[in-house]
């Protein structure tokens with residue numbers, strides 16, 4: 001089935017961690033490795049899709065055979081890269097762990113240590129890339145991820161509504177980030193489907209299968 005499930009569709013995927021600069025050598029990031037998004041890119045490719053992969057910081061190899069691969073390291077850069085070609089997409093899968101905040105007072109010069117004075121880092125909100133895409137007229141079919149540390153399903157149901165996405169993939173941080181395996185629940189209009197703990201390639205295939213089933 002997989003070889004034709006998304007035949008000829010354009011799929012954009014974001015993955016990895018964003019990096020928000022504090023100064024030219026320091027920044028704020030997170031523990032996402034990009035493996036889940038890369039596994040999804042491979043699965044979409046095997047399903048016959050044309051895949052655009054936009055990635056931040058990743059700790060895994062890029063797959064072959066993708067239509068476009070674009071690195072965008074900060075949330076603002078990722079937002080720009082996504083909106084550059086998201087209107088050509090049929091499906092948008094937002095796997096990236098995008099920082100909710102960036103540094104407001106980032107320095108162009110390396111901050112020097114000053115005895116007895118701790119610098120103050122001020123934060124300001126980043127754009128929500130997924131919500132900005134799901135709100136477009138003629139939006140692609142949007143898939144969001146929710147990584148939670150507790151009360152997974154309640155947070156995930158609320159997030160699916162708030163982000164306005166037809167399919168949300170929920171996982172616990174402890175089961176997913178930095179691991180080769182993942183245990184996810186798929187939430188959509190038809191069902192809440194809890195999948196077993198599996199390798200990320202198998203999880204990706206199950207997600208692709210669900211997308212193909214739900215696609216209008």
Ligand code: C5P
Nearest residue numbers: 094095096098126127128129130144145
């Ligand atoms: O709100 P939260 O960060 O938990 O939402 C997670 C989902 O939203 C993921 O699909 C993530 O890729 C996306 N997201 C985004 N832009 C942000 C924050 C999250 O696209 N600034």
